[in-house]
Each structure stands twice: as C-alpha cells, then as structure tokens.
Amino acid sequence: MPVVAFPGRPSPSGACTLAAAIDRYLDQIPVLTTRASYDDTLARLIDVAGGASPVADLAPEDFAAVMQRWNGAAAATWNRHLSALTSFTTWAQRQELLATNPARRLTRRKPARRGDRAVPRARLDKLLGDDAHGLRERVLWRMLYETAARAEEILSLNVEDLDPEFRRARVVSKGGAIEYVHWATGTARLLPRLLKGRTAGPVFLADRRAPTTGPRAPAAADICPTTGHGRLSYPRAEYLFKTATRVLDPHGNGWTLHQLRHSALQHLAAAGRTAAELQAKSRHAHLASLGAYVRLGEHTSARVTADTDSAARRHPR
Incomplete structure (x- = not known):
C-alpha cells in the first residue's frame, strides 16, 4: 500500500522543507496585514537558510543572519521582524517540525520612551x-x-x-x-x-511585474x-x-x-x-x-x- 505524506510534515523520503513550512504558516494567518508583514521577514529567512533545506536544520546563526539586516534599524522595526521569526518558531514547534528554538539568542529591544516623532x-x-x-x-x-x-x-x-x-x-x-x-x-x-x-x-x-512562479x-x-x-x-x-x-x-x-x-x-x-x-x-x-x-x-x-x-x-x- 502506498504511503501518502501529510502536507508539510516529514515524508518517508525526506524532511519538511523550510519553504513548505513557511507557506503553511502564512496560510493560517487570518489577518492580511500581519501576513504581509511576516512574509517580508520570512522571505529573508528563505534567502539565508535556503528554501529547500529542512526546517528542522534551522540554527541560531540563521536567525542572527536574518536580523543582521535590521541591526541598525529602530527598536520597533527590529522587534517587528523578530516577532515574525519567533511566531514562526512557535508554530513550527507545535507542528513538531522544529525541536529547538533558533531565536533563543535574540532579544527584543526597548524603544525610547520619550521623543518627538512628529514631523513639523x-x-x-x-x-x-x-x-x-x-x-x-x-x-x-x-x-x-x-x-x-x-x-x-x-x-x-x-x-x-x-x-x-x-x-x-x-x-x-x-x-x-x-x-x-x-x-x-x-x-x-x-x-x-x-x-x-x-x-x-x-x-x-x-515597479515591476510580479513573478508567476x-x-x-x-x-x-x-x-x-x-x-x-x-x-x-x-x-x-x-x-x-x-x-x-x-x-x-x-x-x-x-x-x-x-x-x-x-x-x-x-x-x-x-x-x-x-x-x-x-x-x-x-x-x-x-x-x-x-x-x-x-x-x-x-x-x-x-x-x-x-x-x-x-x-x-x-x-x-
């Protein structure tokens, strides 16, 4: 009898890929604005770690490389992108796709309490x-x-x-x-x-046409x-x-x-x-x-x- 693998879970021939896991994760986010915001961060994760790599192989070094892009950004921007990574990590652990926490070395930054952010x-x-x-x-x-x-x-x-x-x-x-x-x-x-x-x-x-595949x-x-x-x-x-x-x-x-x-x-x-x-x-x-x-x-x-x-x-x- 042939074995049918559950979508997104490890199959007999290999582990769940990072790209497949991220697609499943984004699909279950009901709020469009949140999904679009997280998609930008997780696309960077795919670029760094490789979409074809097993999601179980994610390491703290991968997350650190992703966040390096926003190292000089404001605390709110840093925290927004970090939230995308930690939310994906929590979901992947619940799905038993990820045994460790690659975000464990990263911490949220404290925004400045005061300051006039309005433009004259x-x-x-x-x-x-x-x-x-x-x-x-x-x-x-x-x-x-x-x-x-x-x-x-x-x-x-x-x-x-x-x-x-x-x-x-x-x-x-x-x-x-x-x-x-x-x-x-x-x-x-x-x-x-x-x-x-x-x-x-x-x-x-x-500015450009969107890729179809x-x-x-x-x-x-x-x-x-x-x-x-x-x-x-x-x-x-x-x-x-x-x-x-x-x-x-x-x-x-x-x-x-x-x-x-x-x-x-x-x-x-x-x-x-x-x-x-x-x-x-x-x-x-x-x-x-x-x-x-x-x-x-x-x-x-x-x-x-x-x-x-x-x-x-x-x-x-």
Missing part, C-alpha cells in the same frame, strides 16, 4: 507639495497622513476597498476588525490619476489583474520614504512611514481636537494608547518659548 507641519507641507516625487509616493504619503492610518493597513488596500464618493476606505485593523479610514481633498485629487481606471487589485503597485511569486490577491504588477511592499515603501525625506530631516536620517501617523494625530491635538475625536480618527481601542501619539513636542515648546519671550513683549518707543 511646515516641513511636511513642503514634502507633500513637491511634484518632483512620483505619483504613487505622493498618494501614499498623503493618504497615510490624512487618514492617520497604519502603513500596513494602507499598503494592503485593494481598489475594491475604496469608496471615493465618501472619501473613505475599508481596512483590516489590528485583530482583524473591519474599520473605515477617511482622507481629505489632497488624496481625493490625486487618487484617480494613480488608479487610471483600474477596478481591482492592489492600490499601490510595485518560484519562491517570490505572490498570492493572486497581491497581483494587479490589469498590469501584472505585485503589491508594493512595506520595506520598499519605507526605503523610498526615508530616502526622499533625508534632505528635509535636519539629522539627515530620513523619516519613517509611521511618523506620518504620529504627525497627523499630534497636529490634530495641537489644533485643539478632543481626546474622543482623536480616538475616532486613530481607531485606538483605549484612550491611554493615544499618549505616545499626541504628546505635544518640540514645535509646541518652541511656540511657547517664543510667546513668553520677554524681548518680544517690549513696546516700540
């Missing part, structure tokens, strides 16, 4: 009004700022999720909840030019049926944004996409919006979570200092 409004206006940047980037940056949404949510949008009449889009937020984000006139004016009549597929497309082939839902291009990835979008904003950043580092969310909420707080209004815009479950976003930063300090400058209050003779 004048610099942001200069960036968003610069036609030298590509149309795709200008729409993405404006939509992120005007919606105050998470970057993963906006990058995961499909054309079918858009409701241009009411300037809103349906997103899958943390935990898988279906919510709506709203944009303003700047996005509304540029969005039709970006879509060019497209009625389906990802809103934000990569091989380990880099994306899911069908991540390919535009009109152009054949795949969905723009978070790492690529982040790289382009940091590169474009280095000239505006006084420190020369460039900004992160998440800073657009910080900036939107902080600017609304500075304009006097209530906590309830900010919660509605940010879609945080708890008001306490808004603290990191709406702490008035250095631009408020500068304004207060200028307003209380004794020299400025002197009357001309």
Whole structure:
C-alpha cells in the first residue's frame, strides 16, 4: 500500500522543507496585514537558510543572519521582524517540525520612551507639495497622513476597498476588525490619476511585474489583474520614504512611514481636537494608547518659548 505524506510534515523520503513550512504558516494567518508583514521577514529567512533545506536544520546563526539586516534599524522595526521569526518558531514547534528554538539568542529591544516623532507641519507641507516625487509616493504619503492610518493597513488596500464618493476606505485593523479610514481633498485629487481606471487589485503597485512562479511569486490577491504588477511592499515603501525625506530631516536620517501617523494625530491635538475625536480618527481601542501619539513636542515648546519671550513683549518707543 502506498504511503501518502501529510502536507508539510516529514515524508518517508525526506524532511519538511523550510519553504513548505513557511507557506503553511502564512496560510493560517487570518489577518492580511500581519501576513504581509511576516512574509517580508520570512522571505529573508528563505534567502539565508535556503528554501529547500529542512526546517528542522534551522540554527541560531540563521536567525542572527536574518536580523543582521535590521541591526541598525529602530527598536520597533527590529522587534517587528523578530516577532515574525519567533511566531514562526512557535508554530513550527507545535507542528513538531522544529525541536529547538533558533531565536533563543535574540532579544527584543526597548524603544525610547520619550521623543518627538512628529514631523513639523511646515516641513511636511513642503514634502507633500513637491511634484518632483512620483505619483504613487505622493498618494501614499498623503493618504497615510490624512487618514492617520497604519502603513500596513494602507499598503494592503485593494481598489475594491475604496469608496471615493465618501472619501473613505475599508481596512483590516489590528485583530482583524473591519474599520473605515477617511482622507481629505489632497488624496481625493490625486487618487484617480494613480488608479487610471483600474477596478481591482492592489492600490499601490510595485515597479515591476510580479513573478508567476518560484519562491517570490505572490498570492493572486497581491497581483494587479490589469498590469501584472505585485503589491508594493512595506520595506520598499519605507526605503523610498526615508530616502526622499533625508534632505528635509535636519539629522539627515530620513523619516519613517509611521511618523506620518504620529504627525497627523499630534497636529490634530495641537489644533485643539478632543481626546474622543482623536480616538475616532486613530481607531485606538483605549484612550491611554493615544499618549505616545499626541504628546505635544518640540514645535509646541518652541511656540511657547517664543510667546513668553520677554524681548518680544517690549513696546516700540
């Protein structure tokens, strides 16, 4: 009688490959934004360890080589990629595909507790009004700022999720909840030019056509049926944004996409919006979570200092 191997488990002729295990793991993640985020990290793991290698052979050195790519990144970025590796490890151990923990030598990094992550409004206006940047980037940056949404949510949008009449889009937020984000006139004016009549597929497309086969082939839902291009990835979008904003950043580092969310909420707080209004815009479950976003930063300090400058209050003779 022939033996039929269970998909993804070791077969009589060999062990489960890393690529097969990662495919099974990603397939069982219900939240699209989480799946897309983890896919970027695990694709790097396949590049380092080899997709055809047995998943049981993963070693701490493989995970260290993967994380080396983000060694100089912010603590939040490091922790996000490490979470993808540890989540895959936990799943593989439950499936009895992996006996050890290759992530045991890696630790999460502690983000800085304070610091003004918002971009000054004048610099942001200069960036968003610069036609030298590509149309795709200008729409993405404006939509992120005007919606105050998470970057993963906006990058995961499909054309079918858009409701241009009411300037809103349906997103899958943390935990898988279906919510709506709203944009303003700047996005509304540029969005039709970006879509060019497209009625389906990802809103934000990569520069190249997506491969149809091989380990880099994306899911069908991540390919535009009109152009054949795949969905723009978070790492690529982040790289382009940091590169474009280095000239505006006084420190020369460039900004992160998440800073657009910080900036939107902080600017609304500075304009006097209530906590309830900010919660509605940010879609945080708890008001306490808004603290990191709406702490008035250095631009408020500068304004207060200028307003209380004794020299400025002197009357001309």
